[in-house]
Amino acid sequence: GAGVSQSPSNKVTEKGKDVELRCDPISGHTALYWYRQSLGQGLEFLIYFQGNSAPDKSGLPSDRFSAERTGGSVSTLTIQRTQQEDSAVYLCASEGRVSNEQFFGPGTRLTVL
């Protein structure tokens, strides 16, 4: 497809379990962002990948959160030992070289019971 895709669309997990969220950016886009959005709130920046540069991890809320971007394409956000406060929509966005407009995926709604 032409857009950013994310999977799963919904994830329900139990407190203490690990989860992996996947983002497939638009082909050729060099920059990729992860955000978290709680209900009715703004976008909380988590992590930023730009080409081969070291990722900007300054937004990760704790060491339970990590992300990888393999081959400059697909990215995985991993949350270990999930807590109830991790419940939110996790959004991924990719950005092209020419225009730095961000294209958002539909998000993964994470619910931690």
Add this chain to the structure above:
Amino acid sequence: GQQVMQIPQYQHVQEGEDFTTYCNSSTTLSNIQWYKQRPGGHPVFLIQLVKSGEVKKQKRLTFQFGEAKKNSSLHITATQTTDVGTYFCAGEAAGANSKLTFGKGITLSVRP
């Protein structure tokens, strides 16, 4: 670090009224972008402003970039119920690999 501020967080208007909201950055920006998120949806790009003092229009929406490139405004003329949603501004500082920083957004509700 760079901060982008949008105040207030919520605004309610009567259909047909005009609406203006502002975005302020703690640092000078190379460009500023605006996004709209409809209820239940994800943010969608509206526009990018690059030049000092730049003004761009999209139908009833007017976007302006401040002369100092540290603030921006969005004005909606004669609001309609289709304008409902959250409007985010996002600024990018100058420099290679600088990331886009989003404001917290303003959620607009329109009374029919």
